[in-house]
Amino acid sequence: MATVATAGGAPAPAKPPAKRRSLMGTRPWVAALFLLPALVLLGALVVYPIGYTTWRSLYDAGGARFVGLENYGSVFSDDSTFTALKNTAIWVAVAPALATGLGLIFAVLTERVSWGTAFKLIVFMPMVISMLAAGIIFRLVYDADPSRGVANAVIVGVHDTFAASSAYPGAKPRPGGDITATSGGSYTTKSTAQPGTPVALPLIGIPAAKLPAGTQDAKTASGSGLTGTVWLDFAPGGGGKPGVVDQGEEALKGVEVQAVKGGKVVATAKSAADGTFSLPASAAGAQLRLPSSNFAQPYSGVDWLGPSLVTPAIIGSYIWMWAGFAMVLIAAGLAGVPRELMEAARVDGANEWQVFRKVTVPLLAPVLIVVLVTLMINVMKVFDLVYIIAPQPSQPAANVLALQLYVSSFGGGNNQGLGSAIGVILLLLVIPVMAFNIRRLRRERRR
Amino acid sequence: MTSIADTAGTTGAAATPAAEREPLATRLAGRLGGGAVRGFLLLVALFWLMPTVGLLISSFRAPTDIGTSGWWKVFSTPAQLTVNNYQNLLSDHAITSSLVNTVLITVPATLLVVVIGSLAGYAFAWMDFRGRDWLFLLVVGLLVVPIQIALLPVEHLFRDIGIFGEIIGVILFHVGFGLPFAIFLLRNFFAEIPRELLEAARLDGASELRLFTQVIMPLGGPAIASLGIFQFLWVWNDMLVALIFSNSDSQPITVALQQQVRQFGNNVDVLAPGAFISMVIPLIVFFAFQRQFVSGVMAGAVK
Numbered sequence: 001m002a003t004v005a006t007a008g009g010a011p012a013p014a015k016p017p018a019k020r021r022s023l024m025g026t027r028p029w030v031a032a033l034f035l036l037p038a039l040v041l042l043g044a045l046v047v048y049p050i051g052y053t054t055w056r057s058l059y060d061a062g063g064a065r066f067v068g069l070e071n072y073g074s075v076f077s078d079d080s081t082f083t084a085l086k087n088t089a090i091w092v093a094v095a096p097a098l099a100t101g102l103g104l105i106f107a108v109l110t111e112r113v114s115w116g117t118a119f120k121l122i123v124f125m126p127m128v129i130s131m132l133a134a135g136i137i138f139r140l141v142y143d144a145d146p147s148r149g150v151a152n153a154v155i156v157g158v159h160d161t162f163a164a165s166s167a168y169p170g171a172k173p174r175p176g177g178d179i180t181a182t183s184g185g186s187y188t189t190k191s192t193a194q195p196g197t198p199v200a201l202p203l204i205g206i207p208a209a210k211l212p213a214g215t216q217d218a219k220t221a222s223g224s225g226l227t228g229t230v231w232l233d234f235a236p237g238g239g240g241k242p243g244v245v246d247q248g249e250e251a252l253k254g255v256e257v258q259a260v261k262g263g264k265v266v267a268t269a270k271s272a273a274d275g276t277f278s279l280p281a282s283a284a285g286a287q288l289r290l291p292s293s294n295f296a297q298p299y300s301g302v303d304w305l306g307p308s309l310v311t312p313a314i315i316g317s318y319i320w321m322w323a324g325f326a327m328v329l330i331a332a333g334l335a336g337v338p339r340e341l342m343e344a345a346r347v348d349g350a351n352e353w354q355v356f357r358k359v360t361v362p363l364l365a366p367v368l369i370v371v372l373v374t375l376m377i378n379v380m381k382v383f384d385l386v387y388i389i390a391p392q393p394s395q396p397a398a399n400v401l402a403l404q405l406y407v408s409s410f411g412g413g414n415n416q417g418l419g420s421a422i423g424v425i426l427l428l429l430v431i432p433v434m435a436f437n438i439r440r441l442r443r444e445r446r447r
Numbered sequence: 448m449t450s451i452a453d454t455a456g457t458t459g460a461a462a463t464p465a466a467e468r469e470p471l472a473t474r475l476a477g478r479l480g481g482g483a484v485r486g487f488l489l490l491v492a493l494f495w496l497m498p499t500v501g502l503l504i505s506s507f508r509a510p511t512d513i514g515t516s517g518w519w520k521v522f523s524t525p526a527q528l529t530v531n532n533y534q535n536l537l538s539d540h541a542i543t544s545s546l547v548n549t550v551l552i553t554v555p556a557t558l559l560v561v562v563i564g565s566l567a568g569y570a571f572a573w574m575d576f577r578g579r580d581w582l583f584l585l586v587v588g589l590l591v592v593p594i595q596i597a598l599l600p601v602e603h604l605f606r607d608i609g610i611f612g613e614i615i616g617v618i619l620f621h622v623g624f625g626l627p628f629a630i631f632l633l634r635n636f637f638a639e640i641p642r643e644l645l646e647a648a649r650l651d652g653a654s655e656l657r658l659f660t661q662v663i664m665p666l667g668g669p670a671i672a673s674l675g676i677f678q679f680l681w682v683w684n685d686m687l688v689a690l691i692f693s694n695s696d697s698q699p700i701t702v703a704l705q706q707q708v709r710q711f712g713n714n715v716d717v718l719a720p721g722a723f724i725s726m727v728i729p730l731i732v733f734f735a736f737q738r739q740f741v742s743g744v745m746a747g748a749v750k
Contacts, residue, residue: 028576030655031575035566037566041622042589045620046597046624046626050596052600053600109484121737128680130683132722133684136722140502150518329744329745388705405595406690410690416599419599430592438584
């Protein structure tokens with residue numbers, strides 16, 4: 001939980017500070033004693049390492065040979081490091097903006113509900129847990145198996161609501177029969193359907209145990225119309241003739257049957273519980289087709305942690321952690337915004353969106369910038385989440401600078417020169433913020 | 448400083464009188480819109496809670512159940528819940544000793560930052576010495592230095608002085624990188640203490656040390672509390688620093704669990720309760736000290 005991007009002086013001196021703030025008579029050696037522990041630690045653990053790392057970044061992997069800026073060149077030429085650079089750029093461009101945007105929306109909307117405080121607690125809470133715990137949480141969420149990972153369970157649920165899942169994945173007609181495979185995974189009869197002659201549509205390729213509970217035995221269709229039966233042409237215990245509905249063979253309910261004449265579907269029917277179906281008389285002479293939707297493999301969701309989606313997926317978990325931070329800061333800023341301005345806009349006939357867009361957001365701009373900058377600094381250093389969430393095969397695709405630095409210097413990469421160069425790059429990236437903090441402080445002092 | 452509850456309270460009150468002035472149509476639209484807002488926020492809240500709830504429920508399920516079905520299945524078959532995972536975990540010596548290490552690292556690292564930061568913050572706020580402003584600017588500059596830049600040199604340094612792999616090394620690193628924020632926060636807070644108070648104490652003959660312990664520390668309570676909570680959570684939750692500076696005897700819970708993640712999938716019964724145990728203390732701290740935490744966040748980021 002990296003704290004600090006202070007883009008502003010904290011509880012900054014409200015009154016202009018007195019010119020000489022110090023008390024009379026502080027002896028210099030007393031001041032030195034008070035400062036000593038802090039300065040020693042800062043010097044040894046922060047300042048000296050900056051110098052050391054900068055120097056080390058100019059030497060080769062083992063540290064023996066001076067190579068100038070070569071390590072910085074390899075940041076761009078080395079494939080895995082360049083991926084890391086690219087991903088870090090994506091992170092910095094996307095994650096802070098999304099978290100801030102969500103935080104803004106939440107902050108504005110929670111003002112309108114009585115349980116806003118509870119909502120804020122829920123959204124803010126992930127910020128206090130470790131990125132390791134958050135990583136484990138999201139490994140569970142993103143589990144590829146929809147029966148275990150909630151993200152895929154939801155997606156598959158939504159998908160199957162709108163696109164009915166196929167009833168019999170993997171089923172196929174008995175080879176050598178009247179039915180042949182046609183384009184796009186469908187199956188079509190060679191002969192045409194005639195009234196009074198029931199059509200047999202025997203299928204195999206699904207275990208009887210996989211059939212839904214309550215499946216009935218198949219019946220040969222009867223009657224003078226255009227009829228037929230779809231069934232599992234497999235008699236338990238053996239026996240049974242291929243292509244004939246035998247005793248004990250199971251019906252396949254809900255299979256879509258299309259009557260096709262000259263390439264056009266003229267009628268469709270679904271098989272009933274006993275496997276029979278009937279088509280209108282107008283379909284006489286048509287070939288019967290079983291469309292591929294009957295046999296498609298079930299939709300199994302999204303491969304969240306595969307190489308192509310792993311970075312967006314991890315960014316999602318980051319936003320889960322940090323949107324609350326943005327929300328709380330923005331809500332505090334919002335509390336300080338004069339309400340009269342928004343009221344005046346409403347009285348002038350502005351709708352809520354216009355008030356938000358033209359009054360609220362501009363008034364909050366300073367807070368939004370601070371939140372954005374804080375998150376950007378934080379995002380540049382993101383390590384734990386990527387390290388934990390990305391499974392081993394996806395880790396190269398999910399690589400970020402902080403992870404690459406760790407791998408290069410400590411995790412078996414054996415290139416401390418490159419690791420140091422990445423460290424220096426991370427530092428260079430935050431220097432604008434550093435300068436901004438210092439300038440702002442000096443301005444406050446001078447006032 | 449504002450806590451989560453405060454902001455909600457004040458703004459909620461300010462919004463009410465306006466509603467009465469609006470014409471009926473607008474109010475009606477507002478009602479409908481209000482329903483949509485409530486629905487949306489409810490959905491978001493559920494969405495935000497779900498990952499944590501999933502972890503919590505998973506941590507109470509048998510390994511075989513975790514492997515075959517989702518945690519939401521407990522709502523139809525609650526009987527499958529068990530505390531076995533926790534029992535196994537807490538009887539695992541590697542886990543319990545890493546929990547002890549987490550405490551042994553976090554508590555001193557927090558106390559040291561508070562004490563050393565307070566001393567320096569006081570000196571920067573109230574003592575006069577040459578180079579004071581210049582030094583303070585340097586500290587402010589160090590606020591955003593990424594810890595990554597120091598990992599390698601400090602590793603060498605700790606090897607040289609023989610504390611690499613020891614708990615003390617992990618603590619020192621956390622103190623070093625906690626100090627800029629500590630000094631910054633406390634100096635600004637201490638500088639707000641009324642001058643008269645300090646001068647009066649001085650005239651009564653108090654020494655610098657007495658002034659510091661009897662006046663500054665008590666008055667600086669709120670800022671020290673915010674800092675302490677922040678540093679505590681930062682160190683407790685850290686993985687990277689400990690990953691490098693600790694060894695198998697001194698590693699905290701985050702590092703111990705991190706090693707298990709490699710075989711993710713068949714050890715959720717270890718990871719889920721482990722992650723939850725590591726979250727419990729931060730969550731308690733968060734709920735108990737919400738106000739101080741939020742003011743720490745604000746001081747860190749925004750004026």
